[in-house]
Amino acid sequence: xxxxxxxxxxxxxxxxxxxxxxxxxxxxxxxxxxxxxxxxxxxxxxxxxxxxxxxxxxxxxxxxxxxxxxxxxxxxxxxxxxxxxxxxxxxxxxxxxxxxxxxxxxxxxxxxxxxxx
Amino acid sequence: xxxxxxxxxxxxxxxxxxxxxxxxxxxxxxxxxxxxxxxxxxxxxxxxxxxxxxxxxxxxxxxxxxxxxxxxxxxxxxxxxxxxxxxxxxxxxxxxxxxxxxxxxxxxxxxxxx
Numbered sequence: 001x002x003x004x005x006x007x008x009x010x011x012x013x014x015x016x017x018x019x020x021x022x023x024x025x026x027x028x029x030x031x032x033x034x035x036x037x038x039x040x041x042x043x044x045x046x047x048x049x050x051x052x053x054x055x056x057x058x059x060x061x062x063x064x065x066x067x068x069x070x071x072x073x074x075x076x077x078x079x080x081x082x083x084x085x086x087x088x089x090x091x092x093x094x095x096x097x098x099x100x101x102x103x104x105x106x107x108x109x110x111x112x113x114x115x116x117x
Numbered sequence: 118x119x120x121x122x123x124x125x126x127x128x129x130x131x132x133x134x135x136x137x138x139x140x141x142x143x144x145x146x147x148x149x150x151x152x153x154x155x156x157x158x159x160x161x162x163x164x165x166x167x168x169x170x171x172x173x174x175x176x177x178x179x180x181x182x183x184x185x186x187x188x189x190x191x192x193x194x195x196x197x198x199x200x201x202x203x204x205x206x207x208x209x210x211x212x213x214x215x216x217x218x219x220x221x222x223x224x225x226x227x228x229x230x231x
Contacts, residue, residue, distance in 0.1 A: 004159075032216050043121070043207055043222035044160070051217060090159050094216050102173015103216050104150065107159030 004091050006108035014116050015083055021076040021111045023091030032094040033074040034105065035065055039087045047089075050074065061085070086115045119144060121210050121223035129229045130198050138193040138226045140208030146221075148172070148214045149191040151183060154205040154225070166191055167214040195228075203230045 007022040025031060032051050036044040048059025055067040065076045074091060089112075092105040122141045130136050142149050148167045152160035162175035166185035180196040189210070195202055205227050209220035 036222075041224070043224045044209075045222070046219055049219070092159075098173075098216050102150070102162075102165035102167075103148075103211070103214055103218070103220075104162035104165065104173055104175060105152075105160070105220065106162070109157075109159050 004093055004106055004108035006089075006091055006111050008111050009109065010112045010114070012114045012116060013081055016080045018079050019077065019081050019085075019113065021089050021091075021113065023074045023076065023108060025072050025074065025091075025093050027072065027093070027095065029096050031096070033065075033067060034092040034094075035059065035063070035074075035076050036090045036092060036107075037061075037087050038090065038110075044090065047076070081113070081115045083115050083117060085113060088112050121208060121221050123206075123208050123223040123226050125226060126224070127227045127229075129231065131231050132198055132200060134198050134230075135194065135196045136198060136228060138195075138206050138208075138228070140191045140193070140210070140223060142189045142191065142208075142210030143221055146210040146212050147189050148211045148218065149185055149189065150209045150211070150220060151191070151193050152207040152209065153177075154207055155201075156204070160207055163193065165214065172214055198230045200230050203228060 003026045005024045034049045035047040050067045091108040150165040151163040154160040164174040165172045169185045185191045205225040207225045209222045211218040
């Protein structure tokens with residue numbers, strides 16, 4: 001079974017500082033990778049996704065992520081955060097076999113990013 | 118264009134009761150997925166419906182069941198509620214059931230089982 005590990009449950013940073021949220025996945029085959037953001041009392045919103053091609057993926061709100069197959073990682077980065085980036089961030093994968101098992105997202109436990117003034 | 122909507126927003130039930138949660142998919146989408154998000158955890162896949170047929174199921178017991186209607190809206194039914202069923206239930210719709218089709222999430226239904 002596929003699994004996703006988000007290495008930090010909480011990440012506090014100051015406004016305008018850079019941030020990296022770490023995500024590792026377990027798989028011996030190719031997977032498709034996603035980052036979602038969840039603001040308080042809201043559903044999840046897709047930030048970016050990696051399906052194939054360039055390993056550096058750019059998303060919305062200035063976020064980007066780099067797929068590293070050898071390290072099975074997909075870390076999320078932003079060079080300068082804002083107060084409004086405070087939210088829960090989830091890394092997710094879709095595993096091979098989705099054609100018959102449904103395109104199910106397997107999520108990590110989440111990382112709470114708190115941006116302080 | 119209307120996004121994914123869910124009803125009700127909040128629900129309180131007692132152990133042993135049954136509950137029905139509803140989801141209206143985004144216009145033009147034929148696929149709906151349901152997830153359970155317990156407090157402090159990531160969402161867990163319950164099942165997916167594609168063109169009114171179940172298209173994959175997660176590790177949930179049979180008392181979790183669903184339906185998708187011809188307009189592609191969907192229901193999640195949970196029988197014999199248990200305390201551990203307390204969670205945020207998220208519905209996501211996508212244009213198709215493929216891996217390249219982004220899943221758009223609704224705001225969720227918060228279920229509390231007493």
